[in-house]
Amino acid sequence: MAFLMYGDPKVKYLCSCGSLKPISRIYFCRHCMKVKCGFCVSHEVDLHYCSNCLENLPSTEARLKKNRCGYCFDCPSCQISLNTRAVSQTVPHPDDPTKTLTKKSYYLVCAFCRWSSREASIPDQSVATGGWPELKSPHAKRVADLVEHYQDISVQEKEEEEKKKKFQSRPAYFHYAEKYGLSAAVARKRLSNLPQRENKVHQSTVEPSKATEEVDQLPDEVFFEPIRLSQITTVKQRLACPEVQPIDVSNLHPIHKSLLVKRSLRCRDCEHNVSKPEFNPSSTKFKIQLSAFYHVPDIKFLTCEPVFIGKRSELIITICNPTQHQTSFKLHPFELALLSPKLSEDEEEAPPTLKLSLPDSARDAQFQINGTIKLPTTEFQLLPRDDTAEFDDSNKGPTFNDDPKVVVWRRGNKIALRMAVMPNQEAEGLLCVGFAMEYGYVNTMTTLEKKEPQKVKLRAHIVLHTGQIFKSSQ
Numbered sequence: 308m309a310f311l312m313y314g315d316p317k318v319k320y321l322c323s324c325g326s327l328k329p330i331s332r333i334y335f336c337r338h339c340m341k342v343k344c345g346f347c348v349s350h351e352v353d354l355h356y357c358s359n360c361l362e363n364l365p366s367t368e369a370r371l372k373k374n375r376c377g378y379c380f381d382c383p384s385c386q387i388s389l390n391t392r393a394v395s396q397t398v399p400h401p402d403d404p405t406k407t408l409t410k411k412s413y414y415l416v417c418a419f420c421r422w423s424s425r426e427a428s429i430p431d432q433s434v435a436t437g438g439w440p441e442l443k444s445p446h447a448k449r450v451a452d453l454v455e456h457y458q459d460i461s462v463q464e465k466e467e468e469e470k471k472k473k474f475q476s477r478p479a480y481f482h483y484a485e486k487y488g489l490s491a492a493v494a495r496k497r498l499s500n501l502p503q504r505e506n507k508v509h510q511s512t513v514e515p516s517k518a519t520e521e522v523d524q525l526p527d528e529v530f531f532e533p534i535r536l537s538q539i540t541t542v543k544q545r546l547a548c549p550e551v552q553p554i555d556v557s558n559l560h561p562i563h564k565s566l567l568v569k570r571s572l573r574c575r576d577c578e579h580n581v582s583k584p585e586f587n588p589s590s591t592k593f594k595i596q597l598s599a600f601y602h603v604p605d606i607k608f609l610t611c612e613p614v615f616i617g618k619r620s621e622l623i624i625t626i627c628n629p630t631q632h633q634t635s636f637k638l639h640p641f642e643l644a645l646l647s648p649k650l651s652e653d654e655e656e657a658p659p660t661l662k663l664s665l666p667d668s669a670r671d672a673q674f675q676i677n678g679t680i681k682l683p684t685t686e687f688q689l690l691p692r693d694d695t696a697e698f699d700d701s702n703k704g705p706t707f708n709d710d711p712k713v714v715v716w717r718r719g720n721k722i723a724l725r726m727a728v729m730p731n732q733e734a735e736g737l738l739c740v741g742f743a744m745e746y747g748y749v750n751t752m753t754t755l756e757k758k759e760p761q762k763v764k765l766r767a768h769i770v771l772h773t774g775q776i777f778k779s780s781q
């Protein structure tokens with residue numbers, strides 16, 4: 308969804324945490340009946356899988372394999388999946404030189420940039436599934452030693468904490484497992500080995516790195532040989548292979564494909580899931596997907612006349628009911644008092660430009676309302692969503708006693724409303740206006756206490772960026 312948006316979206320919803328998000332990026336928790344964005348839900352990894360061969364791995368195995376697939380490779384030149392190509396060769400028969408034999412061999416090739424494993428002088432393989440030579444990191448031993456060293460330290464830290472917490476029952480293996488990639492089972496095993504090394508402070512076997520003043524001179528060719536850019540790797544290509552960081556293109560080597568994850572999102576208030584994907588890696592469906600655009604009326608910006616200081620401009624927005632139930636909504640001025648508790652009684656008359664103070668958790672909540680919006684005062688009814696209505700030209704349906712000055716048109720579950728916006732005197736940049744929408748919501752989720760669908764009134768806060776403010780109409 309995010310990839311389809313051009314620039315910054317004009318309509319944003321205020322999340323319950325204070326962040327401003329387009330409706331496609333927020334969820335609706337049916338238990339708390341609040342909108343939730345990516346910042347105020349907890350993210351949990353459900354499964355690791357390879358996007359190319361769709362193999363799924365448990366998290367311990369994924370960690371052992373450094374979160375990479377053992378069979379699939381990415382192109383080291385352009386980072387797109389490599390394909391396996393087969394070639395048939397005729398070779399002399401090993402037993403009878405007068406006869407020939409057809410042998411199949413395989414190599415890797417990139418369909419996009421034409422890089423191939425032959426370019427890296429990797430010999431063709433006799434089996435399609437690989438056995439490709441692995442690139443050894445020149446620092447592999449040092450890295451392994453350091454990992455071992457830090458795992459020892461983590462065990463020691465654990466031991467000390469364990470002593471402190473002697474009378475507390477709950478073991479805290481998981482903290483250490485998280486910190487140094489030590490699995491809980493290994494941590495327990497190491498702990499059980501501890502009595503033998505009791506009272507012995509961990510002796511480091513790893514030599515610490517030393518800073519030195521002496522640095523090798525650059526080779527002469529750096530100064531005298533012309534640079535051949537086609538032979539030198541780009542920074543992106545080097546960083547794609549961090550353990551080796553090849554400088555010359557001839558040293559590029561196929562890269563094991565990074566694994567992807569499927570994750571569930573959980574509301575932090577009530578711990579219910581707002582999004583849970585199906586476990587199967589090949590499925591793009593969800594078991595639970597409470598996206599806000601299935602539950603909250605969707606407001607879209609239609610048109611706005613050019614905005615000038617001191618002049619009213621016409622703004623048209625559409626509001627769409629995404630649910631299966633008829634609903635009604637009413638628009639109210641942005642509730643500054645609700646959002647800004649510091650606003651005192653005598654400040655009730657809102658100053659022309661107000662910087663809203665929002666909870667600390669808000670990441671991008673700093674916005675300035677720098678104009679006024681004239682909202683319709685009536686309550687509007689919205690029909691339920693009907694997927695067949697789009698194909699029905701008869702245009703039958705209930706008629707509403709709408710004011711033609713306000714309602715531009717109605718189509719099924721959608722309504723277009725005309726409003727007027729005006730920037731404040733000293734406003735500049737983009738015109739930003741806001742309003743609160745009170746809407747009826749039918750919660751069909753039943754609980755033990757509430758067996759019937761509940762009808763409730765909810766509020767959503769909307770911020771609109773209508774367009775550039777011009778100084779005068781001349």
Ligand SMILES: [Zn+2]
Binds near residue numbers: 342347
């Ligand atoms: Zn949020």
Ligand SMILES: [Zn+2]
Binds near residue numbers: 359376377378
């Ligand atoms: Zn794979």
Ligand SMILES: [Zn+2]
Binds near residue numbers: 382387417420422
């Ligand atoms: Zn490529």
Ligand SMILES: [Zn+2]
Binds near residue numbers: 336340574575578579
């Ligand atoms: Zn919740």
